[in-house]
Amino acid sequence: MVSAIYSIFLLITCSILISSTNGVILPGNYTLPKFSPNLCFAARFDLVINIEYLKIDGKTNISRIPLNNQTFQYYDGDCLSSNRHRLTIGMLDNLTTITFQFKLNEKNQTSLTEVFGAITIKNTDYFPNCSDNIKGLHAFMGNESLFLTDRNNSYRCNTKTKIDNLKIMNNNITIKSIDLENLRIQPFINDKIIWNDYATEKVCTMDIFKSSTWIPIVVGICLAVLVIVILVVYLVRRRRYRNGYQSV
Incomplete structure (x- = not known):
């Protein structure tokens, strides 16, 4: 019985020492x-x-x-x-x-x-x-x-x-x-x-940018600008095509 208690005591002591050397x-x-x-x-x-x-x-x-x-x-x-x-x-x-x-x-x-x-x-x-x-x-x-x-x-x-x-x-x-x-x-x-x-x-600054309500607004503006650019390019090309057709 005494030897068993002594073994458990040694095991606990060794565990504490090992854990203390691995980090705090x-x-x-x-x-x-x-x-x-x-x-x-x-x-x-x-x-x-x-x-x-x-x-x-x-x-x-x-x-x-x-x-x-x-x-x-x-x-x-x-x-x-x-x-x-x-x-x-x-x-x-x-x-x-x-x-x-x-x-x-x-x-x-x-x-x-x-x-x-x-x-x-x-x-x-x-x-x-x-x-x-x-x-x-x-x-x-x-x-x-x-x-x-x-x-x-x-x-x-x-x-x-x-x-x-x-x-x-x-x-x-x-x-x-x-x-x-x-x-x-x-x-x-x-x-x-x-x-x-x-x-x-x-x-x-990065924390402010991440939490800012401006992000969806900026994204929306970018999408709107992209749509406008595509529309302008389409209208310009269509006009050129009509002018070329009329000259023929």
Whole structure:
């Protein structure tokens, strides 16, 4: 009886340890400072990294790495500067990191200005049959100008935003894009007061276009113009045909 209880205890302990090394539960929001009611930064979003890499057979393959409970490890960041805030996310056993840097400009507007980090490539489920000469740690970086809004506002964009101008040194690896979706972000929050919720949102253009009542109107106008063009062409051709017939 004792040995059975001891075996069950070991099984449960091993299961907990295995699950803890495979990933950590995603936070609902990425907030800084962590575990504080007075925030300087808050964000939530879905993320996918798309990487093209060289395989052993000389062909290329594209790996899609989503940010989920299996890949997420930690997040951290800082608001040490009055005009620069950073969020860093660790993935894949802490061997891959992505840092998003936000800045405040002279017009008191915030935006995402830089994305940088490092990706570790090895023969795993995400990089099957990868070439030996691409294994290891690879740094990447890129300058951006995204999610521009006033400091006192938040920014929302449910539509996918592709960050695709990232540079990496190894020619056999290409970061095709980092995709952000279902995004709500407020990079600069007044940390003198307790944070309750995101401030008034600025909505991205694509979200406005998708939800706009103008879409059926624009489609209707386009169809009407098309009908008019066809009718004009028909009348012009008919007139030419009549003129040609009369001359005969």
